[in-house]
Amino acid sequence: xxxxxxxxxxxxxxxxxxxxxxxxxxxxxxxxxxxxxxxxxxxxxxxxxxxxxxxxxxxxxxxxxxxxxxxxxxxxxxxxxxxxxxxxxxxxxxxxxxxxxxxxxxxxxxxxxxxxxxxxxxxxxxxxxxxxxxxxxxxxxxxxxxxxxxxxxxxxxxxxxxxxxxxxxxxxxxxxxxxxxxxxxxxxxxxxxxxxxxxxxxxxxxxxxxxxxxxxxxxxxxxxxxxxxxxxxxxxxxxxxxxxxxxxxxxxxxxxxxxxxxxx
Ligand SMILES: C[S@@+](CC[C@H](N)C(=O)[O-])C[C@H]1O[C@@H](n2cnc3c(N)ncnc32)[C@H](O)[C@@H]1O
Numbered sequence: 001x002x003x004x005x006x007x008x009x010x011x012x013x014x015x016x017x018x019x020x021x022x023x024x025x026x027x028x029x030x031x032x033x034x035x036x037x038x039x040x041x042x043x044x045x046x047x048x049x050x051x052x053x054x055x056x057x058x059x060x061x062x063x064x065x066x067x068x069x070x071x072x073x074x075x076x077x078x079x080x081x082x083x084x085x086x087x088x089x090x091x092x093x094x095x096x097x098x099x100x101x102x103x104x105x106x107x108x109x110x111x112x113x114x115x116x117x118x119x120x121x122x123x124x125x126x127x128x129x130x131x132x133x134x135x136x137x138x139x140x141x142x143x144x145x146x147x148x149x150x151x152x153x154x155x156x157x158x159x160x161x162x163x164x165x166x167x168x169x170x171x172x173x174x175x176x177x178x179x180x181x182x183x184x185x186x187x188x189x190x191x192x193x194x195x196x197x198x199x200x201x202x203x204x205x206x207x208x209x210x211x212x213x214x215x216x217x218x219x220x221x222x223x224x225x226x227x228x229x230x231x232x233x234x235x236x237x238x239x240x241x242x243x244x245x246x247x248x249x250x251x252x253x254x255x256x257x258x259x260x261x262x263x264x
């Protein structure tokens with residue numbers, strides 16, 4: 001495993017319990033939207049790369065009770081919580097590993113991933129590899145946080161205080177990388193999300209979310225300074241915003257001749 005991947009794995013190990021408590025309920029409408037987009041599948045398993053604590057499973061399992069459902073995540077602690085969520089369901093397995101490439105032997109009927117793609121070192125190669133392992137007529141549903149999620153709000157302010165550089169070129173390359181696919185949907189999906197206040201959101205991002213990896217890399221003093229600047233620049237009190245995630249839904253046609261542009 002590269003240093004970057006092992007630091008990311010460690011950061012999600014530390015974040016996992018808090019992520020389940022703080023972010024999973026707030027992200028639930030997007031998980032629902034991604035799973036609702038999974039319909040009319042051929043036979044075969046459903047694979048969920050970057051499953052985290054596996055909230056997708058609560059919706060997938062009742063919808064596909066007789067199918068094998070496989071979650072994949074890098075973080076041992078996420079995998080532990082995902083297995084706890086899976087319980088005794090015999091058709092469900094959770095595999096620890098790098099989801100940038102999936103086992104072609106799974107030959108999935110569907111690959112469904114929520115808020116994982118933007119974490120991967122090479123999202124363009126990953127989305128193509130997820131498509132490639134699909135069986136004919138299989139469905140790929142990928143929901144991810146784009147580089148620009150909102151014009152103003154808690155997520156945007158965090159990027160601003162960090163001084164994050166935005167490179168959207170990989171996002172523009174996603175659909176071209178899916179050459180041969182039938183593009184069924186490509187849209188931005190937003191729902192309201194509320195945080196008790198700016199400090200609570202910052203602390204959740206730091207201890208239970210995506211800021212953990214940066215905190216591990218840069219140290220406590222850096223994060224303390226970031227927090228001070230964040231809270232000073234944020235509005236007081238409860239904070240509601242409408243972040244936008246991108247949903248890409250494609251089908252693998254029987255032949256390349258079946259490929260077409262978006263139908264909705
Ligand atoms: C924001 S969480 C999303 C989890 C879940 N899908 C959800 O919607 O709540 C992102 C997850 O991606 C995982 N992840 C990041 N890079 C990964 C990689 N290369 N392979 C597998 N999982 C990865 C992290 O461990 C983390 O659990």
